Amino acid sequence: MYKGLSRILSCYCSEKIPQYVSPVFTSVLTKRKGHLGYLGYVFKRTKKHDKGGLSTLFTPVPVKPNPDDINVGEEFTGRLKKQDLLKILNKFYQKPEIRSLASENGLDDQLLHQAFLSFRRHCLEHDLPPDIHIIISDILHGAGHVDDLFPYFLRHARLAFPHLDCLDDLKKISDLRTPANWYPQARHLNRKIVFHAGPTNSGKTYHALERFLTAKSGVYCGPLKLLATEIYHKSNSKGTPCDLITGEERRHATQYQTLTENIETDNSTETENYLLSEPELTPSSHVACTVEMTSLNDTYEVAIIDEIQMIGDRGRGWAWTRAVLGLQADEIHLCGEAGAINLIEEICYTTGEEIEVRTYKRLTELKVEDSALGSLDNVRPGDCIVCFNKNDIYSVSRAIEQRGHEVAVIYGSLPPGTKLAQANKFNDPDSSCKVMVATDAIGLGINLSIRRIIFYSLIKPVVNEDGDKEMDIISISQALQIAGRAGRYGSAWETGYVTTYRPEDLATLKTLLSKPPDPVTQAGLHPTAEQMELYAYHLPHASLSSLMDIFVHLCTVDDSLYFMCNTEAFKFLAEMIQHVPLPLRARYVFCCAPINNKLPFVCATFLKMVRQYSRNEPITKNWLSNAVDWPVPSPKTIMDLVHLEAVFDVLELYLWLSYRFPDMFPDVKLVRDMEAELDSIIQQGIFQITRLLRNSEQILKDGQSSEESYGRGKKSMRMGHLQTKGDESKGKLSEMLVAKGLITPQMLKKLQQELSTDNTERGRKKTNTRNRRK
Ligand SMILES: Nc1ncnc2c1ncn2[C@@H]1O[C@H](COP(=O)(O)OP(=O)(O)OP(=O)(O)O)[C@@H](O)[C@H]1O
Numbered sequence: 012m013y014k015g016l017s018r019i020l021s022c023y024c025s026e027k028i029p030q031y032v033s034p035v036f037t038s039v040l041t042k043r044k045g046h047l048g049y050l051g052y053v054f055k056r057t058k059k060h061d062k063g064g065l066s067t068l069f070t071p072v073p074v075k076p077n078p079d080d081i082n083v084g085e086e087f088t089g090r091l092k093k094q095d096l097l098k099i100l101n102k103f104y105q106k107p108e109i110r111s112l113a114s115e116n117g118l119d120d121q122l123l124h125q126a127f128l129s130f131r132r133h134c135l136e137h138d139l140p141p142d143i144h145i146i147i148s149d150i151l152h153g154a155g156h157v158d159d160l161f162p163y164f165l166r167h168a169r170l171a172f173p174h175l176d177c178l179d180d181l182k183k184i185s186d187l188r189t190p191a192n193w194y195p196q197a198r199h200l201n202r203k204i205v206f207h208a209g210p211t212n213s214g215k216t217y218h219a220l221e222r223f224l225t226a227k228s229g230v231y232c233g234p235l236k237l238l239a240t241e242i243y244h245k246s247n248s249k250g251t252p253c254d255l256i257t258g259e260e261r262r263h264a265t266q267y268q269t270l271t272e273n274i275e276t277d278n279s280t281e282t283e284n285y286l287l288s289e290p291e292l293t294p295s296s297h298v299a300c301t302v303e304m305t306s307l308n309d310t311y312e313v314a315i316i317d318e319i320q321m322i323g324d325r326g327r328g329w330a331w332t333r334a335v336l337g338l339q340a341d342e343i344h345l346c347g348e349a350g351a352i353n354l355i356e357e358i359c360y361t362t363g364e365e366i367e368v369r370t371y372k373r374l375t376e377l378k379v380e381d382s383a384l385g386s387l388d389n390v391r392p393g394d395c396i397v398c399f400n401k402n403d404i405y406s407v408s409r410a411i412e413q414r415g416h417e418v419a420v421i422y423g424s425l426p427p428g429t430k431l432a433q434a435n436k437f438n439d440p441d442s443s444c445k446v447m448v449a450t451d452a453i454g455l456g457i458n459l460s461i462r463r464i465i466f467y468s469l470i471k472p473v474v475n476e477d478g479d480k481e482m483d484i485i486s487i488s489q490a491l492q493i494a495g496r497a498g499r500y501g502s503a504w505e506t507g508y509v510t511t512y513r514p515e516d517l518a519t520l521k522t523l524l525s526k527p528p529d530p531v532t533q534a535g536l537h538p539t540a541e542q543m544e545l546y547a548y549h550l551p552h553a554s555l556s557s558l559m560d561i562f563v564h565l566c567t568v569d570d571s572l573y574f575m576c577n578t579e580a581f582k583f584l585a586e587m588i589q590h591v592p593l594p595l596r597a598r599y600v601f602c603c604a605p606i607n608n609k610l611p612f613v614c615a616t617f618l619k620m621v622r623q624y625s626r627n628e629p630i631t632k633n634w635l636s637n638a639v640d641w642p643v644p645s646p647k648t649i650m651d652l653v654h655l656e657a658v659f660d661v662l663e664l665y666l667w668l669s670y671r672f673p674d675m676f677p678d679v680k681l682v683r684d685m686e687a688e689l690d691s692i693i694q695q696g697i698f699q700i701t702r703l704l705r706n707s708e709q710i711l712k713d714g715q716s717s718e719e720s721y722g723r724g725k726k727s728m729r730m731g732h733l734q735t736k737g738d739e740s741k742g743k744l745s746e747m748l749v750a751k752g753l754i755t756p757q758m759l760k761k762l763q764q765e766l767s768t769d770n771t772e773r774g775r776k777k778t779n780t781r782n783r784r785k
């Protein structure tokens with residue numbers, strides 16, 4: 012039954028395991044950074060392709076002929092036969108001396124070949140410049156040597172490959188050896204660095220927060236929106252007004268107070284009015300944010316950078332490096348795994364700052380159970396089942412609810428309000444919901460009332476050092492972080508437990524949890540907009556995606572401390588919007604948008620937004636409503652829910668862009684209202700997730716039976732017994748597409764509208780043509 016469901020979901024769920032790879036049990040003892048070097052599953056999703064050398068990144072710029080060159084050479088030396096010209100040019104290219112001269116001038120074999128093709132084409136297709144004409148004429152008459160062509164060839168090669176003239180400048184721009192110098196304001200401060208090191212649930216964040224709460228001003232930078240929200244609530248509830256800033260959201264402390272007051276007095280109309288009017292709000296002196304959003308222009312007394320080991324993350328590490336090096340604060344508190352201490356110490360040598368390390372011990376006991384769960388019949392109150400793909404989340408939560416438990420569900424693509432509501436429902440001691448099913452969206456720093464963590468599987472998609480996606484066993488650090496959610500200090504459970512669902516995974520889990528996390532040896536870096544702008548100035552013909560590639564190839568990084576983060580997501584967006592005319596700075600910002608590039612609906616709407624921007628037409632609420640088919644109905648199936656999550660992503664994208672382009676995305680308040688409405692629609696959907704699953708299955712069954720009757724129909728047709736009306740069979744196809752989850756009912760409606768508009772349009776054109784013919 013769930014096989015069918017996973018088929019429906021597979022087009023939408025980003026985390027699904029690709030069907031074309033099968034688990035390969037490998038006995039190769041590999042020691043790969045960040046992963047367990049022992050027997051394990053390794054599924055390659057894409058074959059690593061040879062990325063080639065720098066030269067493969069350059070395509071020749073078309074060299075335009077000089078209009079003044081017309082026939083002047085011919086007047087001096089007479090007409091040249093193309094045949095003779097071709098012979099001389101080919102002879103020139105075949106000479107080994109030319110190859111070595113070219114190499115001395117920065118042209119390797121690949122560039123030389125491309126430059127020669129361009130040069131030869133140029134010479135044969137256009138009037139020759141007088142100097143080349145004369146040289147060739149001399150060679151033909153025995154008065155010159157083929158090698159004499161080289162300076163003219165090089166002149167052409169430099170026009171075709173402008174980087175040859177500015178390679179040194181490019182290398183200077185992408186010299187990333189001293190990132191500490193990028194932040195002169197922070198370098199003028201004498202910052203005190205405190206590293207709170209220890210295992211999960213040892214009070215690291217708690218102790219750093221104590222300083223934050225008593226300081227005159229502070230910033231908390233965390234890895235997840237949910238965690239930043241936890242700190243925002245903690246700080247405000249303890250009487251330190253604190254704002255919340257994530258990529259899309261700026262919530263002020265005053266809003267927190269008004270909201271809680273109104274909620275307490277149940278004055279919801281007043282709350283709504285308050286939010287609609289949204290007076291000019293003064294920022295609080297404390298702020299909780301996601302690390303990418305950290306402001307380096309503001310100064311603070313205390314800054315907390317949480318989960319500092321994430322500095323080594325292949326995709327997001329740069330944001331931690333930027334915060335560590337660039338934050339302007341008297342005290343910087345870093346919280347995280349001890350494995351990052353050495354690296355931070357080394358980085359601090361480069362800034363000349365001293366570091367104080369405070370170590371902590373786990374506050375409650377964490378026990379690995381001796382047996383696996385084996386069956387969902389054994390689920391108990393306080394259990395949290397952790398899955399690494401959405402299909403598992405759906406099937407596990409359904410199966411648990413069938414056993415009579417109420418379930419809270421948290422996964423990455425849920426709106427923040429829904430996540431929070433689910434977390435609160437589970438944490439509330441008076442709630443009847445005592446079981447949670449979650450992805451590792453709960454895996455870092457979050458405090459939930461979990462007694463036991465059950466790993467449903469130990470395999471997760473990871474992006475490797477080459478930017479390729481692989482299915483691999485979770486790292487030691489991930490296993491420890493997730494397991495560390497059990498038995499949080501101060502929660503209802505004094506001891507935490509951890510186990511697996513499948514008995515065969517238990518030994519692996521025990522091995523993972525018995526080791527210290529791998530040390531973090533390098534911190535991530537990412538090119539800045541300014542660096543890309545300088546590159547574009549030197550190479551105006553290159554696309555942003557190629558500029559990024561060239562940058563990554565040419566950059567010099569001190570690899571004893573740093574690495575270049577992977578830029579695949581950036582390049583994906585750059586290629587998608589390459590054909591849309593945009594100023595470079597705007598293009599760069601669009602390419603930084605946090606988009607799940609596996610969601611076609613989000614990508615398509617993003618592209619529409621970029622086009623609208625490029626036409627200088629503001630992206631209004633009306634425009635957006637049209638693009639997402641607003642208002643949206645409540646979800647009836649899981650497919651609807653998944654689509655609504657994508658719509659939510661689009662609204663988040665709008666808000667993210669509105670902070671970067673306020674004039675072009677003006678309807679922030681209205682879109683926030685849409686978000687709040689959609690958040691609660693999704694919340695309702697999640698509360699009834701079992702019903703949605705049941706409906707999906709029913710539709711699938713109906714789809715199958717209609718497929719069967721479709722098959723029967725075909726047979727009957729062959730037998731000449733069945734007469735079908737054309738539009739009836741059309742109806743069946745669309746129903747089948749909906750049933751198979753290839754399109755949602757909303758998409759179908761829109762498609763029908765578009766088709767009918769197209770038909771009307773075509774009809775009108777036909778009539779016009781007919782009238783013209785008449
Ligand atoms: N000294 C303390 N007094 C009261 N509560 C505490 C104390 N230390 C920690 N706690 C509480 O224990 C829980 C775990 O602490 P905290 O979140 O600081 O752990 P952590 O080491 O940061 O864990 P993680 O690595 O998972 O982020 C929190 O709810 C925190 O408020």
Ligand SMILES: [Mg+2]
Binds near residue numbers: 216217346456
């Ligand atoms: Mg913490």
